[in-house]
Amino acid sequence: MSALDALQTALAAEHAAIYVYGDVGAHTSQSAEPELFATVSLLYRAHRGRRDQLELMVADRGGVPVAAAPTYELPRRLGTPSAVRRHAMGVEQACAEVYAATVASTTGTDRAWAVSALGEAAVARILLGGESEDFPGAPELGD
Numbered sequence: 001m002s003a004l005d006a007l008q009t010a011l012a013a014e015h016a017a018i019y020v021y022g023d024v025g026a027h028t029s030q031s032a033e034p035e036l037f038a039t040v041s042l043l044y045r046a047h048r049g050r051r052d053q054l055e056l057m058v059a060d061r062g063g064v065p066v067a068a069a070p071t072y073e074l075p076r077r078l079g080t081p082s083a084v085r086r087h088a089m090g091v092e093q094a095c096a097e098v099y100a101a102t103v104a105s106t107t108g109t110d111r112a113w114a115v116s117a118l119g120e121a122a123v124a125r126i127l128l129g130g131e132s133e134d135f136p137g138a139p140e141l142g143d
Helices: 003-026 034-060 081-105 108-127
Strands: none
Touching: 003 034, 003 081, 003 108, 034 081, 034 108, 081 108
């Protein structure tokens, strides 16, 4: 995979994450679960920031940034805070996997940026109540 392809794949993952976090946020109560609401809001903003950075990175490398899909598959039931956390952790795991692949496919400043994004996804899982991993986004390396 070329570096530009890896950045486009990461951009597509961020589009999906933003869409899903919009739904996750709608199922989170600021008054009943203020900590979860604050975490979801923080992560939503982080994904928007990475999306914006990736769009610039792709364009700077001569690519046309991939557009968001019209819709994404959403979970059927997010009626409890634990379901919201689980689903958000799944989003972060998916992003971590994409960023691990981006690290492997890039060099220089692109790789440094992808390493940072991978670290942020790993920390996000912990903020959501998940466990730390030896190799975030690449569990096959831990075996």
